[in-house]
Amino acid sequence: MTALSTTSPIAITDDEVRAALDQAVAQVRRNLPAFTYTAQNHSSVGNVYPPVANDQWTAGFWPGEIWLAFEHTGDKVFQYAAQIQVQSFLHRIENRIETDHHDMGFLYSPSCIAAWKLVGDEDGRKAALLAADQLIERFQPIGKFIQAWGRRDNPNEYRYIIDCLLNLPLLYWASAETGDEKYRDIALTHARTTLAHSVRPDNSTYHTFYMDPVTGEPVRGVTKQGYADDSFWARGQAWGIAGMAFSYRYEPLEQYRDTFEKLLSFYLERLPADLVPYWDLIFTEGSSEPRDSSSASIVACGLLEMADLVEGDDAVRYRDLARRMMKSLVDHYAVTDPSLSNGLVLHGTYSKKTPHNTCRGEGVDECVSWGDYYYMEALTRLARSWSSYW
Numbered sequence: 116m117t118a119l120s121t122t123s124p125i126a127i128t129d130d131e132v133r134a135a136l137d138q139a140v141a142q143v144r145r146n147l148p149a150f151t152y153t154a155q156n157h158s159s160v161g162n163v164y165p166p167v168a169n170d171q172w173t174a175g176f177w178p179g180e181i182w183l184a185f186e187h188t189g190d191k192v193f194q195y196a197a198q199i200q201v202q203s204f205l206h207r208i209e210n211r212i213e214t215d216h217h218d219m220g221f222l223y224s225p226s227c228i229a230a231w232k233l234v235g236d237e238d239g240r241k242a243a244l245l246a247a248d249q250l251i252e253r254f255q256p257i258g259k260f261i262q263a264w265g266r267r268d269n270p271n272e273y274r275y276i277i278d279c280l281l282n283l284p285l286l287y288w289a290s291a292e293t294g295d296e297k298y299r300d301i302a303l304t305h306a307r308t309t310l311a312h313s314v315r316p317d318n319s320t321y322h323t324f325y326m327d328p329v330t331g332e333p334v335r336g337v338t339k340q341g342y343a344d345d346s347f348w349a350r351g352q353a354w355g356i357a358g359m360a361f362s363y364r365y366e367p368l369e370q371y372r373d374t375f376e377k378l379l380s381f382y383l384e385r386l387p388a389d390l391v392p393y394w395d396l397i398f399t400e401g402s403s404e405p406r407d408s409s410s411a412s413i414v415a416c417g418l419l420e421m422a423d424l425v426e427g428d429d430a431v432r433y434r435d436l437a438r439r440m441m442k443s444l445v446d447h448y449a450v451t452d453p454s455l456s457n458g459l460v461l462h463g464t465y466s467k468k469t470p471h472n473t474c475r476g477e478g479v480d481e482c483v484s485w486g487d488y489y490y491m492e493a494l495t496r497l498a499r500s501w502s503s504y505w
């Protein structure tokens with residue numbers, strides 16, 4: 116059973132994809148003066164992103180948007196701006212500025228790997244390899260996972276999170292680039308640990324998962340940003356869906372494909388009719404809780420990634436689903452009036468504080484930087500045969 120019905124959005128057409136991409140690129144162009152030498156905040160404030168220093172986990176998404184704009188237009192102004200960003204990312208990793216966490220892939224794939232792949236930027240390659248070195252330092256052999264946050268000798272931080280699946284392509288790339296299998300081995304091991312422990316029996320997912328620092332045995336799953344430990348944080352499920360697709364690309368185990376399908380079914384069953392989830396999937400049709408539009412774009416990218424890896428009816432179904440989700444985002448969530456927002460997609464939710472979770476509470480019902488990036492990536496995947504940054 117899924118939430119799809121005759122009232123669900125129809126599939127976006129190729130013309131609509133092109134028009135939406137044109138509109139997004141125009142917004143990226145308008146943002147260049149404010150954000151060439153600065154980073155975008157993780158989320159907007161009153162739908163407007165403030166400029167900030169390059170010290171958040173989300174800083175890679177804005178340069179990723181610039182690279183996607185470059186790919187769409189071929190306009191060198193985007194290349195120059197994105198390469199200025201690369202210098203900031205090289206400085207950040209060389210000086211280890213706010214890099215004591217696992218989000219090296221989110222930071223360095225859309226900024227620096229993109230720069231290397233698209234225009235052969237050597238500093239992009241160098242920065243991304245340094246970031247891969249930093250990421251594998253966080254691998255915990257006891258428990259076989261990459262630790263998400265905090266000091267590695269802190270037993271209270273002995274956990275990984277489902278989001279990390281999207282950091283792993285940096286490691287696969289580093290092995291392919293250097294010929295050194297150590298990065299890939301750690302990525303494969305971490306992905307299998309996620310597969311083993313992060314999916315609940317009902318096919319929802321744990322956001323974070325603690326391991327025992329002495330025995331390496333699984334301990335328990337808890338949330339940080341979901342409504343509660345036993346709820347279904349929408350973006351965690353979205354990272355899980357996209358993460359299973361990427362894991363399947365890099366190691367074609369049937370378990371990844373099966374789990375992708377199961378996580379997707381759970382997600383679809385809890386969507387409202389317009390296919391854009393509430394921020395936690397315990398909230399369903401008719402709730403007054405905020406949405407998380409970024410989850411819809413992440414899932415669309417995961418669907419399009421998996422559609423490229425399989426054949427037949429499944430590939431057709433995944434592409435159709437992605438097109439429906441994007442139709443809804445383009446028609447009802449995309450920013451159409453730049454005087455009201457410098458973002459691309461409204462109604463994302465970064466972290467909503469509840470009495471039952473441990474997050475700070477920020478970026479609720481706002482544009483979020485990864486939501487904007489994945490929206491452009493999904494449109495790009497629909498517009499052309501695209502060589503991934505991930």
Ligand code: GLY
Pocket residue numbers: 278340350465
């Ligand atoms: N990876 C953190 C988040 O999705 O909010």
